[in-house]
Amino acid sequence: MSEQNASAAVNIDITRIMEMIPHRYPILLVDRILEFVPNERAVGLKNVTFNEPHFQGHFPRFPVMPGVLIVEAMAQTAAIMVVQTLGKEAEGKLVYFMTIDEARFRKPVVPGDSLHIHVQKTKQRGPVWKFKGEAMVGDTLCAEAEFSAMIMDN
Known part of the structure; x- marks a missing residue:
C-alpha cells in the first residue's frame, strides 16, 4: 500500500x-x-445514547435509531470529508443530498452502540461527489447506501 493510500488516523472532534x-x-x-x-x-x-429525541417515539419499548438518521450520519461524514479535503475555502458551504440508492438496513442500531460510519468517495465531477457508505457496530454491518451530494455556497 502506498503512503498516499495509507489510512490516516485523525482526531477531528x-x-x-x-x-x-x-x-x-x-x-x-x-x-x-x-x-x-x-x-x-x-x-x-456516532455514540448512540438513549437521551436522543427520536427514541421517545421510535420505538418506546424497543428504541431503534431510524434508518434515515443512519443515512444522514453517512452524509454528514461525507460532508466533513469533502470540507477537510477542500480546506478552509469549503468551510461554511453546504453539502446537499442529491440521490440515495441501494440503501439497506441489516441490523438495528440501539442506545449504547458506537456506530462507525465508513464513507468512500466513488466519483467526483465538479461540485458533485458520489459515495458508498457503511454503518458498522463492531464487526457487524448495520446499514449501507450509495449516495451523491453537491457542495454549494451558502
Missing part, C-alpha cells in the same frame, strides 16, 4: 466538526472523525 458543517443538535449525527484520507475516505463515530 465535535468542536471542529461544528466549524466544518452547519448541523447542530438534534440533527448533528457525527461526534468525531477517526480516520481520514484526503479525497478518498473517512470514518466517523
Whole structure:
C-alpha cells in the first residue's frame, strides 16, 4: 500500500466538526472523525445514547435509531470529508443530498452502540461527489447506501 493510500488516523472532534458543517443538535449525527484520507475516505463515530429525541417515539419499548438518521450520519461524514479535503475555502458551504440508492438496513442500531460510519468517495465531477457508505457496530454491518451530494455556497 502506498503512503498516499495509507489510512490516516485523525482526531477531528465535535468542536471542529461544528466549524466544518452547519448541523447542530438534534440533527448533528457525527461526534468525531477517526480516520481520514484526503479525497478518498473517512470514518466517523456516532455514540448512540438513549437521551436522543427520536427514541421517545421510535420505538418506546424497543428504541431503534431510524434508518434515515443512519443515512444522514453517512452524509454528514461525507460532508466533513469533502470540507477537510477542500480546506478552509469549503468551510461554511453546504453539502446537499442529491440521490440515495441501494440503501439497506441489516441490523438495528440501539442506545449504547458506537456506530462507525465508513464513507468512500466513488466519483467526483465538479461540485458533485458520489459515495458508498457503511454503518458498522463492531464487526457487524448495520446499514449501507450509495449516495451523491453537491457542495454549494451558502
